Amino acid sequence: MANKIDSRYPSVDDLRTRAKKRTPKFAFEYLDGGCNEDVSLARNTSEIRKVQLQPRYLRNRGTSSTKTTLFGMEYDVPFGIAPVGLQGLMWPNSSQILAKAAFEHNIPFILSTVTTMNIEKASELTEGKAWFQLYNPVEDSVRNNIIERAEAAGCPVLVLLCDVPTFGYRPRDIRNGMSLPPKMSIANILQILKNPTWAFNTLKYGQPTFETLKPYTPEGLNLKQLGQFMDKTFSGKLNEELIKPIRDKWKGKLVLKGVASEQDTQDAIRMGFDGIIVSNHGGRQLDAAEATITSLQNIAEKYSDKIEIMMDGGLRSGPDIARAMACGAKFTFMGRSFLYGTAALGNKGGDHTISMLKTQFQQVMDQLCCEKVEDLPKHLIKHG
Numbered sequence: 001m002a003n004k005i006d007s008r009y010p011s012v013d014d015l016r017t018r019a020k021k022r023t024p025k026f027a028f029e030y031l032d033g034g035c036n037e038d039v040s041l042a043r044n045t046s047e048i049r050k051v052q053l054q055p056r057y058l059r060n061r062g063t064s065s066t067k068t069t070l071f072g073m074e075y076d077v078p079f080g081i082a083p084v085g086l087q088g089l090m091w092p093n094s095s096q097i098l099a100k101a102a103f104e105h106n107i108p109f110i111l112s113t114v115t116t117m118n119i120e121k122a123s124e125l126t127e128g129k130a131w132f133q134l135y136n137p138v139e140d141s142v143r144n145n146i147i148e149r150a151e152a153a154g155c156p157v158l159v160l161l162c163d164v165p166t167f168g169y170r171p172r173d174i175r176n177g178m179s180l181p182p183k184m185s186i187a188n189i190l191q192i193l194k195n196p197t198w199a200f201n202t203l204k205y206g207q208p209t210f211e212t213l214k215p216y217t218p219e220g221l222n223l224k225q226l227g228q229f230m231d232k233t234f235s236g237k238l239n240e241e242l243i244k245p246i247r248d249k250w251k252g253k254l255v256l257k258g259v260a261s262e263q264d265t266q267d268a269i270r271m272g273f274d275g276i277i278v279s280n281h282g283g284r285q286l287d288a289a290e291a292t293i294t295s296l297q298n299i300a301e302k303y304s305d306k307i308e309i310m311m312d313g314g315l316r317s318g319p320d321i322a323r324a325m326a327c328g329a330k331f332t333f334m335g336r337s338f339l340y341g342t343a344a345l346g347n348k349g350g351d352h353t354i355s356m357l358k359t360q361f362q363q364v365m366d367q368l369c370c371e372k373v374e375d376l377p378k379h380l381i382k383h384g
Contacts, residue, residue: 004348004351004352004355005352005355005356005359006345006348006352009344009345009352009356010356011317011356012316012317012337012340012341012353012356013316014344015337015340015341015343015344015345015349015352015353016032016340016344018340018343018344018345019031019090019091019339019340019341019343019344020032022091022195022197022198022343022344023090023091023195023198023343024188024191024192024194024195024198025176025191026176026177026178026188026191027089027090027198028090028343029172029173029176029178030086030089030090030172030173030176030178031090031336031339031340031343032336033170033171033172033173033284034168034170034282034283034284034287035168035169035170035283035284035285035286035287036168036169036170036171036287037287038283038287039283039287039288040280040283040286040287040288040289040291041282041283041284042283043283043289043290043291043314044280044282044283044291044292044293044313044314045314045316046291047291047293047294047314048291048292048293048314048315048320048323048324049320049323051293051323051326051327051380052380052381053319053322053323053326053364053368053376053379053380053381054368054379054380054381055367055368055369055379056368056369056370056379057369059369061369061371062371063371064362064365064366064369064370064371064372065365065371065372065373066078066358066361066362066365066373067373068330068331068373068374070108070308070310070330070331071156071157071253071274071275071308073108073129073156074106075106075107075108075331076105076106076107076358077105077107077321077357077358077361078321078325078329078330078331078332078361078373079107079315079321079331079332079333079334079357079361080102080107080108080109080110080131080331080332080333080334081098081099081102081107081108081109081110081333081334081335081338082110082312082333082334082335083110083111083112083115083133083159083161083257083335084112084115084335084336084339085112085114085115086114086115086116086208087112087115087116087117087339087342088115088116088117088205088208089116089208090339090342090343091198091201091339091342091343091346091349092198092201092202092204092205092208093201093205093342093347094116094339094342094343094349095111095115095116095117095121095122096117096121096125097342097346097347097349097350098338098339098342098350099111099117099121099122099125099126099130100125100126100350101350101351101353101354102126102130102350102354103125103126103127103129104351105351105354105355105358107354108129108130108131108157108333109122109126109129109130109131110130110131110132110133110157110159110333111130111131111132111133111212112133112135113132113133113134113135113146113210113212113213113234114135114210114212114213115210115211115212116208116209116210116211117211117212118211118212118214119132119146119149119150119153119155119212120149120153121211122153123153123154123155127154128153128154128155128156129154129156130153130155131155131156131157131158131159131255132150132153132155132157132158132159133158133159133160133161133257134146134147134150134158134159134160134161134246135161135164135234135236136160136161136234136235136236136238136242136246137216137233137234137235138232138233138234138235139233140245142216142233143245143246144249145215145216146212147246147249147250149212151250151251151252155252156252156253157252157253157254157255157275158246158250158252158253158254158255159255159256159257159277160238160243160246160254160255160256160257161236161238161257161258162238162256162257162258162259162264163257163258163260163279163280163281163285164236164258164281164285165236165237165238166236167236167285168281168284168285168286170284176188197346201346210230213233216233217229240267240271243271244271247271247272247273253274253275254272254273254274254275255273255274255275255276255277255308255310256268256273256275256276256277257276257277257279257312258277258279258280258281259276259277259278259279259295259299260278260279260280260289260290260292260295261295261299262298262299262302262303264276265299265302265303265307266303268307269303269306269307273307274307274308275307275308275309275310275330276299276307276308276309276310277310277311277312277333278292278295278296278299278309278310278311278312278313278329279292279311279312279313280292280295280313281313282312282313282335282336283313283314291313291314292311292312292313292314293311293314293323293324293327296309296311296324296327296328296329297327297328299328300327300328300329301328304328304330308330308331309328309329309330310329310330310331310332310333311324311329311331311332311333312332312333312334312335315332315333315334315337316334316337317357317360318357318358318359318360318361318362318363318364319360319364321357321360321361321364322361322364322365322368322376325373325376325377326376326377326379326380327377327380328377334357337353337357338350338353338354340353341353
């Protein structure tokens with residue numbers, strides 16, 4: 001499809017600046033922040049920018065193609081939309097906007113268990129192509145029912161999250177009352193009043209709720225009771241004992257997200273995962289974590305022929321995507337970048353952001369004189 005780029009916002013940084021002006025402070029900082037002192041958040045982006053690529057100008061070559069095959073599915077480019085909780089908080093209807101845009105641009109969209117659209121709607125908007133990220137329930141019956149719904153919806157890939165054994169310590173969210181249940185302070189109400197477009201759209205589409213989880217949530221709960229229900233119903237801890245029944249039940253591709261070590265990679269291979277997403281949760285969980293690009297390089301060097309290796313964290317541009325692919329990623333995902341897009345441009349944000357990143361990535365491929373995405377590692381400049 002034709003690219004539709006708003007020339008006023010030709011970069012993710014431009015979208016971020018616009019998004020900050022259009023959303024209440026508590027919502028923007030929930031999206032934008034990391035944990036503790038934001039060291040890991042900054043390291044993700046700064047370390048990937050150190051990766052250098054070398055063009056090959058004088059050799060004979062054909063047209064550069066950005067198409068990529070992953071799990072038997074061909075995508076237009078090697079990037080997709082990562083699972084993000086509470087997408088509708090950052091900008092109302094974001095989940096629907098992004099799922100629709102992902103389908104139209106032929107890239108994967110991963111739906112989070114705790115975002116603001118249910119599995120069935122995601123399937124409808126993507127014609128059964130959406131991936132689903134499972135936040136593992138404590139009760140087997142709830143887990144099994146969610147998996148059955150994902151299977152019935154046609155989801156080709158189930159993603160298990162392993163990097164939230166506890167919630168990150170996030171000072172911004174604490175100051176803003178962004179806990180579960182959220183605390184709507186006078187300051188937050190004033191922020192909403194200063195952003196009438198966000199407020200109007202929230203009224204139009206309704207207060208953000210965990211749509212996938214509605215069948216399991218007792219009716220009539222106030223916000224405090226909802227928070228207690230969530231704490232009791234879901235556990236972020238994941239181990240082999242919890243993974244085995246999921247692997248046995250799920251017949252599609254199974255991916256482990258949040259891998260940051262060779263040891264966890266080895267375990268993922270042994271447990272029968274089809275792929276991993278190297279990630280540190282966007283710098284939101286462990287401020288002392290190494291950059292995802294560093295973890296990726298260490299893991300890909302040893303295991304790229306044994307399991308599909310993907311990456312998220314720190315990616316903000318087409319060159320960043322190319323850097324990650326050159327370092328051994330088979331595919332990449334981004335979360336914040338796309339939500340900056342919807343917060344900045346509303347219904348046009350998904351289309352704009354994907355088009356922009358597609359254009360940037362195509363330019364890098366052409367500039368490197370690289371014909372195929374899988375040849376990007378040949379352009380990596382290795383030091384030492």
